[in-house]
Amino acid sequence: MVEPSAKAKELSEIFLDSNLGGLDHRINLTKFWGITPGSRVLELGCGQGDCTTVLADAVGPDGHIDAVDPGAPDYGAPYTLAQCQSHLLAGPLGPRINFHNTDPAAFLSTRPSSAKPYDFVVLAHCIWYFETPAILSEIISALAGHTTRLCLAEWGLRANRAETLPHVVTALLLANIEAKRLTPSTRNVRSVLSPQQIVSNVLEKGTFALVEETRGKSGDTLQDGYWEVSDLLRNREKFLDRMKRDGVSNKEIGALVAMFDSVQAGVDIIGGDVKDVKTMDWWAGRPPHPVPRGPSRSPLHSEAWVDMNAPNSSNGTVAIVGSGLTGLLAAQGLKLNGIPAVVFEREESLDARPREWTILVHWAMPIFAKLVPEHILANLSEALCNPHLDFNDEIESLPCYNGITGDLLFSSSTPGARRVNRRQLRRLLAQGIDIRWNKSVRELSQTSSGVRLEFKDGGTFDADHILGADGSSSKVREILLGVEQAQARQSGFLFATGVTKFGDADKTDAVVQAHPVAALMMGASAVGAVGVMSVDDPNDTSTWTTFWVKIWHGDPVDLKGQEALNYIKENTAPLRGIFQSAIDWTPEGSYVSINEMKYWVPTPWNNHGGRVTLAGDAAHPMLIYRGQGFQHSITDVNNYVNALTQLRSSGSDAASREMIFEAYDSEMIERGAVAVQQSLTEAENSLDLERIKKMLMMRQGHGKDA
Incomplete structure (x- = not known):
């Protein structure tokens, strides 16, 4: 067993509760964070003051600690908060410390705006104490302007050996119990967040970006694992x-009992004595201060938190052209990985254009989930066309009806798929993103240290990288390839859509009867689709908004409103059943449009040494068949984020940049070209009943590998 350090022994004489293992751990954390003499530190969730003691020693006589905790003065054992804090204030470190018995957010909100920012803000092993996970997000928001350096530490939910496994399971069990209580407790473990969740909470606010983080094995002298496990097993029946x-169901209680048994089994495996339980691994993040060198340095791999708005940030900015789904998803994915991005959009706002349509997110849904912060994923229901459905195999399918007989032709299984309202999803993805409106790109060029966007209004923006995500008529693509080579091709297929609110439950029910989400009709001279766009009152279908789609081969037209609706009725062959009725029932004033679908088979472009590339419809605009377009856009974004992350870890030299983005471009061009060609073939086959049998949609469904 490692002997406690001399410093831990020294500080244990000052701190009332002489937990040498805990003090040593916090000494190492303080070295890792780079807390320097003379620093002004705000410690949130200070508790009895064990970390406060170490911080006060680190900042020296010229530094200062504001230590904040909302806990009751009589909370804690074997010594209360009041006892420990009073003892500290009366000792040699007392002049360096002010304790504040208040809520952290309240403390920050009442701090004068003229007050000098703290050199560091520390949250050390306090996040799990929070009553709800939302408190961390509130604190991160409240910290804006109060510091540029955020230091974090929490248990890492990782068991490196059998002796630590009971502690991990205990933490998860306590969090489950807390979540089921009718009233919150005041226990030590209430909101168990994983390191990934903590990272997501910090990054989603856009104030701090992750630069470095680390994990480490807890020393044998740390007692937290033993304390938590022994208390849990001792109070099993009380829990x-x-x-x-509290009215928890027998089924849920059964699951909790199984977890209690798992904790006991973990203790039995290591010999049956709970005193042999060890503390799980810890996790931490630090600001970019030099870590002390030499024998006293803790053996940590250091990573950090740094204010994105601080000058001389080492993070290179990505300029994203286009605020569609691809551009906004890229911005979120980059932000989640600590890479700052600015989005430039030629429109004046999110709602500048009235166009609305739905998108099915299917095989790329797991990839999408990795690219957005947890709060967006948690609120994804806001963008679902109908979030009130009981999703099952039937709901997660897309039926296709015979355009001649009206019978069911086939049903394409789409497990895990969700149909989203594009406008609502775009609004969700725009949260927390720096979007510059009314910025039309005129030109781009290389500089000595990166690339420059030039706008039609005369402005410029310098960046490390440019991502063109500006749609099928991409200006960035045009700049990279020239007007003629970049021109999207006409397909000859017309796409019409209508967004309808009938105000009539019977009409809406007729749409839903075809399928609760969406349904297709093929095999005649046109393709039809109907579905649900949005739900106001789930119990009153007269309040629902629906949509219809019609696709045919013909002369190109570009029409909107009543003129478009009249053209469809007068110049295209009718569909069958609800697929035609939905068009006929379209109320006056509804949104209706007709456009020719265009495509472009991707070819290599000049990526300016790996600094400029494309994604989404800017790279491979395709016809809507099999709903592949957005899936490939999501894949592009994921690959782009991974490429920049790889570049950052390789040192960002020119050779690495060229190699990494040559690989990104080549893979996307090959994959995109296949998808574009497949969409054209699917369109040709969809208008003939015999040729439908050749469609990938019928033979292989919506999957990625078709």
């Missing part, structure tokens, strides 16, 4: 009795 009194 379960509380769950019963």
